[in-house]
Amino acid sequence: MNRSIKILLVLIAVFVTLALAVTVLSLTVFVPELTSDKEECVTDSVIAHLPIRANLHFSGFPKGPVLNETVSFVYVLAPSVDLKVNVSEGIVLPEGFVFVENNLPTNRSTLSKDKRYQFNATIKAVKTGKWTIYASPGVYVDAYVFEDRKGVLRIQEVPFATQPAYIAQRIGNVSKEQQDALADTAKDWLSGYDAIEYEKEEFNCSTLSLAWHPGYGCEMFGYSNSTLYDKYYFVIDEDLHTNETMVRNVYRWAYQTPSGYQQKPVCEEITTKGSENSE
Structure with missing residues (x-):
């Protein structure tokens, strides 16, 4: 085997080794230290x-x-x-x-x-x-x-859970009547949470799942004095037997805080329980 072929084989082996290393790293499940600040x-x-x-x-x-x-x-x-x-x-x-x-x-x-x-x-x-x-x-x-x-x-599990809302809507569109009902559910929950009353609210709801536990995702923008105050994302269930809806998860981005306006607030889950299972 001549010298040029040997060099080529060595280069191929190095390339394959690097490719495998990158693949292993990309598949690794990270469990880094959790931070609280x-x-x-x-x-x-x-x-x-x-x-x-x-x-x-x-x-x-x-x-x-x-x-x-x-x-x-x-x-x-x-x-x-x-x-x-x-x-x-x-x-x-x-x-x-x-x-x-x-x-x-x-x-x-x-x-x-x-x-x-x-x-x-x-x-x-x-x-x-x-x-x-x-x-x-x-x-x-x-x-x-x-x-x-x-x-x-x-x-x-929720399909397309990390995709934009317009992709999730391909699973099933939310009618205006459904969105109004989901908005009422979300606002009722906020009332119980003692959230402030907003000057204006904007809702955008999508279907997250149409299987045996139908679910919806609703984002809500809350404005006060014409300024964005809070943004929420609600995960809402629907009971197929009673047709009642129930808030499962709520995520909040707080723009207005005691320390001032936050341009890029950290998302915070403000509830995970809200079902009969949690009683």
């Missing part, structure tokens, strides 16, 4: 879509636990903006399940944009029946628990 975050302009995507990965899926048996899962969060959130409140268990162990942080922390965080948990089935586990935001697990045989797990 707003000043340390790189903030973003407010965006018109759900600011974080969630996934649940169960061991043994799609089989579920027998009564009094445990099952483990990984809770994955991928924020597209810096986001203040209490991760431990993101998993809402029904009365048919209890936590056995988990590493969900209980303090309010900031998840950094464009990184993936994973948290482990083990839960135990303590009652038979059909139960719904909620993972914030927009992930539903219908769990069927039996006494004498393996159960069944069905998982629904």
Whole structure:
């Protein structure tokens, strides 16, 4: 083999090694240290879509636990903006399940944009029946628990969760009547939250999911004295049996703060619970 061919083969081997290294790094799930100081975050302009995507990965899926048996899962969060959130409140268990162990942080922390965080948990089935586990935001697990045989797990996640609202609308358009009803639901929630009364409000709603747990995403801009005061993003459920809607998650960008006007406020989740499962 002549010298030029040997050199070419060495260069090819180096290129392949570098390509594999880059691929491995891009697939790595990051679990960096969580930060809690707003000043340390790189903030973003407010965006018109759900600011974080969630996934649940169960061991043994799609089989579920027998009564009094445990099952483990990984809770994955991928924020597209810096986001203040209490991760431990993101998993809402029904009365048919209890936590056995988990590493969900209980303090309010900031998840950094464009990184993936994973948290482990083990839960135990303590009652038979059909139960719904909620993972914030927009992930539903219908769990069927039996006494004498393996159960069944069905998982629904929000598709296009980190895409712009106009793409999410391809799943299903929101009519003016629907948007008005969703806006009323959001405003009722804000009233209970003791938010200020805005001079003007603008709503833009999209369908996030049309599966067995229909969901909607609504962004709201609140203006006071002709100035943008707050921006909210609501994740809202619809009960197919009662046709009632319910706020699941609320994200807020506060432009007007006691310390002054914020051009690029950090997104903060101000609720994760708001369902019967959390009682």
